[in-house]
Amino acid sequence: MITAPTQREYFLDSIRAWLMLLGIPFHISLIYSSHTWHVNSIEPSWWLTLFNDFIHSFRMQVFFVISGYFSYMLFLRYPLKRWWKVRVERVGIPLLTAIPLLTLPQFMMLQYVKGKADNWQNLSVYEKYNTLAWELISHLWFLLVLVVMTTVSLWIFSRLRRQLSRHAEDHFSTITFTRLSFIFLILGIAYGVIRRTLFMVYPPILSDGLFNFVVMQTLFYIPFFMLGALAFISPKLKALFITPSPWCAVGSALAFTAYLLNQKYGSGNAWMYETESVITMLLGLWMVNVVFALGHRLLNFKSKRVTYFVNASLFIYVVHHPLTLFFGAYITPHIASNTLGFFTGLVFVVGIAIVLYEIHLRIPLLRFLFSGKPQNKAENLNATQ
Known part of the structure; x- marks a missing residue:
């Protein structure tokens, strides 16, 4: 059996934190992009639209690889039920905390900003439920997906441990990026087929917020989550990701170009989303190499400043969204x-989020609610996401 490594994976901690914090410029740039959002500037900016598309095209795929890596590491550290409890608490409690404290007030603010407050009473029961599902989960969707993945992984990780842990390298002796690319191409096509089938059979299901988060987002990102777990099991696979590959860099550039072209010329009523699933599945895989290789070279060290943002990243990300919408609604004009x-x-x-983070550190109950960890362990805020 593989045991958890004693050496801290500083570069993975840092990458995970910066990917989460990258959500802040992503959402702020969304205000100024050509994409329709809750709040938008009068005129869009081409460079901020490009910047926004770049972040959106790969960020969460790489994030879920790291989540899978650390999840399997903790899986080997705890008994099965204890592992599930720890993982669900660490992502589920901040999710449940943020809904009444952050996304509900955010939703109420947007109702007045967008002039829809008076129309609420005219919505059907389902329309109210679906609106609340989208708006209250909001930017916290990845926490809900992690809860689902953790639950599913009770079975998957158990099988991985039995089948791969003793002779892991035998299963990865022939692994290459060419083989991985082919696998993820098939996975992207399979996801597109599932989505197209649902679109043909019952289109409204794709507009259901809870179904989108629990089913569709989980289906898309779980290959990356599992890839992270396999990278923990196999040093060879991990080495493949942290070794710079010019082909992955070139492939990422070409895939991002294809992503932009699909965004510009694709049609939502045609095959735009299915095409995007194939492109972003491959782009995400190749960007794992680009990001991991750069991170391993530049971020694989211990630093108090980096550790601070690693510890603060989840809280800052959770609180940034209503602050961004407030800025967009009342300051951007x-x-x-x-x-x-x-x-x-x-x-x-970022300034207000850091102030709020420092305040919450001094209130034990808030530290627990926004970290999902017992108060006597709240000082060690480097929980794995």
Whole structure:
């Protein structure tokens, strides 16, 4: 059996934190992009649209690989039921905390900002439920998906431990990025087939918020989650990711170009989303190499400053969304320059989020609610996501 390594994976901690924090410029740039969001600037910015698309095209795929890696590491550390309890608490408690404290007030604010408050009473029961599902889960969807993946992994990880742990390298002796790319191509096509089938049989299901998060997002990201677990099991596979590959860099650039072309010329009523699933499945795989290789070279060290943001990243990400929407609704209209507005938004959101983080550190109950860890362990806020 593989035991958890004693050496801290500093570069993976750092990458995970920065990927989460990258959600802040992603959402602020969304205000100034050509994509329709809750709040938008009067005129879109081409470079902020490009920047937003770049972040969106790969960020969560790489994040879920790291989540799978650390999840399997903890799986080997705890008994099965204890592992599930620890993992669900660490992501589920912050999710349940943020809904009444953050996304519900955010939803109420948006109702008035968008002038829809008076229309709420005219919605059907299902329309109210579905609106609340989308708006209350909001940017916290990945926490819900992690709860689902953790539950599913009770069975999957148990089988992995029995079948792969003793002779892991025998199963990965011939693994290459060519083979992985072919597998993820098939997975992207399979996801597209599932989505197209649902679209043909019962289109409204794809607009259901809870179904989208629990089923569709889980189906898309679980291959990356499992890939992370396999990277923990197999040093060869991990080495494949942290060794720079020019082909992965070139493939990522080409895939991102294809992503942009699909965004510009694709049609939601045609095959745009199915095509996107294939592109982003491959792009995500190749960007794992790009990000891991760079991170292993540049971020594989211990630093108090980096550790601070590793510990703070989940809290800052959770609270940044309503701050971003507040900025977009009430401050953006008073800033003529999109570029100035973007950087002002970064200072505004990150600054307030850090202040709130420092305040919450001094209140034991809030530390527990936003970390999912017992208060006597709250000092060690480097929980795996």
